[in-house]
Amino acid sequence: MPVTLTDLATLSAWDTIIDVRSPAEYAEDHLPGAINLPVLSDVERAHVGTIFKQDSPFTARKIGAALVARNAARHIEDSLMQHGGGWQPLVYCWRGGQRSGSFTSILQQIGWRADIVAGGYKSYRRMVSGRLYDQPLGLRIVRLDGYTGTAKTDLLARAALRGVQVIDLEGLAHHRGSILGDMDGPQPAQKGFESALLAQIMQFDPTRPVLVEAESSRIGRLRLPPGLWGAMQDSPRIVIAAPVPARAAYLAAAYADMAADATALAARLDGLRALAGHATVDGWLDLMRAGQMVDLAQALVLQHYDPAYARARKAQGGAVLETLKTETLDADALNRLADGIVEALRSG
Numbered sequence: 001m002p003v004t005l006t007d008l009a010t011l012s013a014w015d016t017i018i019d020v021r022s023p024a025e026y027a028e029d030h031l032p033g034a035i036n037l038p039v040l041s042d043v044e045r046a047h048v049g050t051i052f053k054q055d056s057p058f059t060a061r062k063i064g065a066a067l068v069a070r071n072a073a074r075h076i077e078d079s080l081m082q083h084g085g086g087w088q089p090l091v092y093c094w095r096g097g098q099r100s101g102s103f104t105s106i107l108q109q110i111g112w113r114a115d116i117v118a119g120g121y122k123s124y125r126r127m128v129s130g131r132l133y134d135q136p137l138g139l140r141i142v143r144l145d146g147y148t149g150t151a152k153t154d155l156l157a158r159a160a161l162r163g164v165q166v167i168d169l170e171g172l173a174h175h176r177g178s179i180l181g182d183m184d185g186p187q188p189a190q191k192g193f194e195s196a197l198l199a200q201i202m203q204f205d206p207t208r209p210v211l212v213e214a215e216s217s218r219i220g221r222l223r224l225p226p227g228l229w230g231a232m233q234d235s236p237r238i239v240i241a242a243p244v245p246a247r248a249a250y251l252a253a254a255y256a257d258m259a260a261d262a263t264a265l266a267a268r269l270d271g272l273r274a275l276a277g278h279a280t281v282d283g284w285l286d287l288m289r290a291g292q293m294v295d296l297a298q299a300l301v302l303q304h305y306d307p308a309y310a311r312a313r314k315a316q317g318g319a320v321l322e323t324l325k326t327e328t329l330d331a332d333a334l335n336r337l338a339d340g341i342v343e344a345l346r347s348g
Helices: 008-013 023-028 042-054 057-080 098-110 120-134 152-161 169-173 190-201 226-233 244-254 262-270 278-289 293-314 331-347
Strands: 016-019 089-092 140-146 165-167 209-213 237-241 320-325
Touching (some): 023 190, 042 057, 057 098, 089 098, 089 120, 120 190, 152 209, 152 331, 169 190, 169 209, 209 331, 244 293, 262 278, 278 293
Parallel strands (some): 140 237
């Protein structure tokens, strides 16, 4: 009998979650922990779809069946032979229809206790969307706030090691949250970002606070879903305060990977001309070409990041639970700050 997804806990009853959609569909988003065993490749799926629309559905189904059978045989030989008779996989495709039904039937004929997701990926996506868009988040959010360069992402990781419930939004979004924030590799798709976010949220104890970095409603090209953004906007804050020289030194070290690619960094700085003006950006480029990365970071802090931060904070509320001050941002200072965060959450 097809399995109806009511929440992510439903998935724990199955040994393996198998996504039989094409690699491109899987790459955009998939159920947490699912492996991809496509019964049609991207090219094959497009080919069958074209025949369905331009020739006949019957011809398309014949060709599709042959391709599915061939690909299923390959997956059984290459990926599934190690499983014993008690193995229980859960299979899904786009709508819970022919692709997952065909593959599941083959697995059942072998003797495995396979089943399909009712409604396929679309039913899972409705569940994710409903939880993040249509319902209150149900978590007690606390924002970690502070000017750019106060090591907030590093502090989130240190707080997590101390048992704090943490959502690293920049990590999930694969972006450092500013115009200079690109990381190696692309950002995930919006749907994939939301799936990863929900999977993390579902692990939290709702009676305990959840620490997130104070962000805008967008991280790179990704949007924070309304449930989380609404919970963040007026949530209480723990503020990290550090002097500009310490923040500049920290930023220069944290963005060393970007500084190593002078062409890419120059292009990003050029992108700020409309906001900062030509003379200011030319000064930044001169510092970059001279290799004065700490001075460049300090100029960016004073001339771009701090003014932008001040403007953004005017539009946001939220009581300050604690302001944690530090003169440096070395490892010892970050550990002290992380301890202070834990204490502020405990007392707040």
